[in-house]
Amino acid sequence: MPKVPSKKIASSAIRRKGGKPKVEEATSRLRIRVRAYESKILDLSVKQIMDTALRYDAQIEGPIPLPTERKVYTVNRAAFVYKNAREQFEMRIHKRLIDIVNPTQKVIEALSNISLPSGVNIDVKMM
Numbered sequence: 001m002p003k004v005p006s007k008k009i010a011s012s013a014i015r016r017k018g019g020k021p022k023v024e025e026a027t028s029r030l031r032i033r034v035r036a037y038e039s040k041i042l043d044l045s046v047k048q049i050m051d052t053a054l055r056y057d058a059q060i061e062g063p064i065p066l067p068t069e070r071k072v073y074t075v076n077r078a079a080f081v082y083k084n085a086r087e088q089f090e091m092r093i094h095k096r097l098i099d100i101v102n103p104t105q106k107v108i109e110a111l112s113n114i115s116l117p118s119g120v121n122i123d124v125k126m127m
């Protein structure tokens with residue numbers, strides 16, 4: 001028997017109980033991931049980003065706290081002897097996520113001109 005290709009129904013064609021078709025608006029998002037070693041500096045930077053976006057009436061989702069990344073390093077205290085004497089060092093990377101829904105050109109320009117403190121890393125993606 002020959003195989004018949006199955007027909008796929010678009011999600012917008014599926015009807016709800018009310019009989020209205022499901023309509024999704026095309027939205028663009030500006031996703032900003034902010035990372036820093038110190039949480040206080042990170043929170044100040046996030047507040048500065050949000051104030052700038054709100055100044056231009058942008059719709060903001062967040063800040064969403066992401067899990068803190070921990071890097072632990074174990075080092076021998078002595079060079080050749082005393083294997084049991086070790087020290088542990090830890091670096092914590094705090095992260096926040098901010099989404100700006102349907103950003104205008106003014107919002108994007110204002111966010112690109114922000115001066116943030118050193119030690120704050122920002123990744124911006126358009127989705």
